[in-house]
Amino acid sequence: MLIRPQASDLKLISFQLGRVLYVVGIAGVIPLIWALADRDWHSASSFIFMIGLALAIAASVERFRPRDEHAGWHHGMVTVALVWLAVPALGAIPLALSRHYGRVLDAYFDAMSGVTTTGLALIQDLDHLAPSINVWRSALQFLGGQGIVLAALMFFGGGGVLALYHGEARDERIFPSVGSTARFIWSVSLFHAAFGITALWVVGSFVLGFDPFRSLFHAITIFMSAFDTGGFAPMSTSIGYYHSITYEAVIGVLMVAGALSFGAHYALWRGPRNLLRNLEARAILITFAGTLLIAFVGLAATGLYTDSFSLARQGLFQILSAHTGTGFATVQPTDLVLWSGLAFGGITLAMSFGGMGSSTAGGVKALRIGLTVRSLWNLIKEALLPEGTVISERYWQSTAKVMRPELAQSVMTISLLYVGLYMLGAAVGIAYGVPLQQAMFESVSAAANVGLSVGVVDPGMPVLLEVVYLLQMWIGRLEFVAVFALIGFAVTWVIGE
Amino acid sequence: MRKVITVFMTMALAAGPAFPAGATEIAEILSNPDEWAGRDIEVTGELIGDFGRHSGAFWLQMNDGPYANNPLLETGLLLGSNVGITLRVPPELFEQIAAVEQPGGYRWRGPLVHAIGEFRYHDPDRTGETYIAVTGLELVEPGYHLPSExxxxxxxxxxxxxxxxxxxxxxxxxxxxxxxxxxx
Missing domain, CATH: 1.20.5 (Single alpha-helices involved in coiled-coils or other helix-helix interfaces)
Structure with a gap:
């Protein structure tokens, strides 16, 4: 028998959702200040409206504050799934009011793309967009990448935090408490912010010859999108705009830092040897090298680049961007389409694999790939070796661990679900007449929260396809579990007793 | 008043008409790059973003998409995404425009320029970058303020x-x- 949720469950979920909305309100102050400094009253008023609405909703659910704030697992999961629908809705307000979107749905799409750190965009005339709105687009990526719930946990703490933490697709605790882990994550991010913004500003001002203030604008927006593997760039030609290997190198470092789990950052601080023992680190190095090799061979076969340095630079940046789930590009979508065959396959594979678990990157994730391969390899060994041979199921991930059948099964299930999600988007794309390769590319890009595009995502795209990509971004970011919990919650609400 | 200042120069000082009639659309160049690679082409569009200076030249983004002639803030029309390409402009050509202009951006329609140059597609000298190496540049229309919303x-x-x-x-x-x- 399915048990219908009670009013108290709804109140608790609403209360937790409200807390997260405070964070959106606070985050909105940054672009508001930018808009006021720019004397951009139109954008400023849209931020004030968003902040006011976020605070009003959050304050209105304060009355649901329970005596015991302890939330169960399902409360946390349902809250997280709703948070990742509600935050883009609020975040879309300044975008929609900017008048750079044809439909409100397009603004919501971009906000979802921002929060899920995807980077696919339906904005029109980006190059004339108000700087404060551009800052907000990047801030959405920073907020989403860092974990909105994580931000709320830092501010408010409270019961049931573990469920919220896991619901946001983070499954490692570097320190014993979630609160101290959250503080560590934000410390690492601030350290990278100081490094990244300074480095990009210096290169922008002194190497590229930009105006120092404009260079700071580029540095801030690019940092937030790169470190949180988002991919929104302030100019329509993405990173190709800068024509600078040095700038690309700094961005590359930030993208890699973003694709590392925060546990890996901690391990790196203690010495790289600790990190390289991990199955996850080995898996990501192998998949990166593999997809890079495929792309290089494919690119060489197309003859698009006549020398090896060009091929290496362009191939490396695109694969790095794809594998880390960032979505920055140094080539335009019309050029990317020409990377046919193996090169195209290499990028698509890199996107589908994604970064490390508990990082800001999307995709299947390196640990799952490592465990899946390990599990399959054990099956093969079991079949080939004499009966009764003991096969080691141990692996190293920060500590020595054992791959139990339940773990192997859950890893394979999530990996298969990702494949299914990739196929779903591709099928809808094909139904709309998109060629198979491009439909697959765009679908993987959306579901793995990457953001590279071959031009299928366009302001004139069909609404159904847009909604499918939107759902893919949401489901892909939450890694299914929280979404299933929300669906289960809704079903029991309707048919439960 | 939108005065038209012409600061036309050619670097190569070639004989004959520097700007033959009819610019090619950037979208057409980008969708058939092999066809245009290495050829001298003409483009007309808005300079936008930043005037970067490095590697001995100015690096500018030119957009000729729908918004170059119909800025969103002026017309309110949404006409799709931007279409742009990079211009690599020698300092002696560029400085005459830079003296009077700033690139387009929010509430500012950048200067409309007409450029002629070689389309460098995946240029090995620039490790695979794509751009137009400009040899002639003409200011068609100066930039101007766009109305506030x-x-x-x-x-x-x-x-x-x-x-x-x-x-x-x-x-x-x-x-x-x-x-x-x-x-x-």
Whole structure:
């Protein structure tokens, strides 16, 4: 028998959702200040409206504050799934009011793309967009990448935090408490912010010859999108705009830092040897090298680049961007389409694999790939070796661990679900007449929260396809579990007793 | 008043017409790059973003998409995404424009220029970058301010909402204090 949720469950979920909305309100102050400094009253008023609405909703659910704030697992999961629908809705307000979107749905799409750190965009005339709105687009990526719930946990703490933490697709605790882990994550991010913004500003001002203030604008927006593997760039030609290997190198470092789990950052601080023992680190190095090799061979076969340095630079940046789930590009979508065959396959594979678990990157994730391969390899060994041979199921991930059948099964299930999600988007794309390769590319890009595009995502795209990509971004970011919990919650609400 | 200043120069000082009639659309160049690679082409569009200077040249983005002639803030028309390409302009060509112009951006329609140059597709000398190596540049129309958008009621509504939120929170805080006092 399915048990219908009670009013108290709804109140608790609403209360937790409200807390997260405070964070959106606070985050909105940054672009508001930018808009006021720019004397951009139109954008400023849209931020004030968003902040006011976020605070009003959050304050209105304060009355649901329970005596015991302890939330169960399902409360946390349902809250997280709703948070990742509600935050883009609020975040879309300044975008929609900017008048750079044809439909409100397009603004919501971009906000979802921002929060899920995807980077696919339906904005029109980006190059004339108000700087404060551009800052907000990047801030959405920073907020989403860092974990909105994580931000709320830092501010408010409270019961049931573990469920919220896991619901946001983070499954490692570097320190014993979630609160101290959250503080560590934000410390690492601030350290990278100081490094990244300074480095990009210096290169922008002194190497590229930009105006120092404009260079700071580029540095801030690019940092937030790169470190949180988002991919929104302030100019329509993405990173190709800068024509600078040095700038690309700094961005590359930030993208890699973003694709590392925060546990890996901690391990790196203690010495790289600790990190390289991990199955996850080995898996990501192998998949990166593999997809890079495929792309290089494919690119060489197309003859698009006549020398090896060009091929290496362009191939490396695109694969790095794809594998880390960032979505920055140094080539335009019309050029990317020409990377046919193996090169195209290499990028698509890199996107589908994604970064490390508990990082800001999307995709299947390196640990799952490592465990899946390990599990399959054990099956093969079991079949080939004499009966009764003991096969080691141990692996190293920060500590020595054992791959139990339940773990192997859950890893394979999530990996298969990702494949299914990739196929779903591709099928809808094909139904709309998109060629198979491009439909697959765009679908993987959306579901793995990457953001590279071959031009299928366009302001004139069909609404159904847009909604499918939107759902893919949401489901892909939450890694299914929280979404299933929300669906289960809704079903029991309707048919439960 | 939009005065038209022409600062036409050619680097190569070639004989004959420097700007033959009819610019090619950037979208056409980008969708058939192999066809245009290595050829001298003409493009007309808006300079936008930043005037970068490095590697002995100025690096500018030119957009010729729908917004170059119909800025969104002026017409209110949404006409799709931007279409742009990079121009690599020698300093002696560029400085005459830079003296009077700034690149386009928010509330500023950048200068419309007409450029002629070689389309370098995946240039090995620039490790695979794509751009136009400009040999002639002409200012077609100077940049100008675009009208500001009307602010609308959103800011005022936001302030009211924030004030309501503050009042509600204050009430809750008072109520909680009362409850705690009663419990004590």
């Amino acid at each position: 009307a602010t609308g009621p959103w800011g005022a509504i936001g302030v009211i909402l924030a004030a309501v939120a503050g009042w509600v929170l204050l009430q809750h805080a008072r109520q909680r204090r009362r409850e705690r006092r009663l419990e004590d």
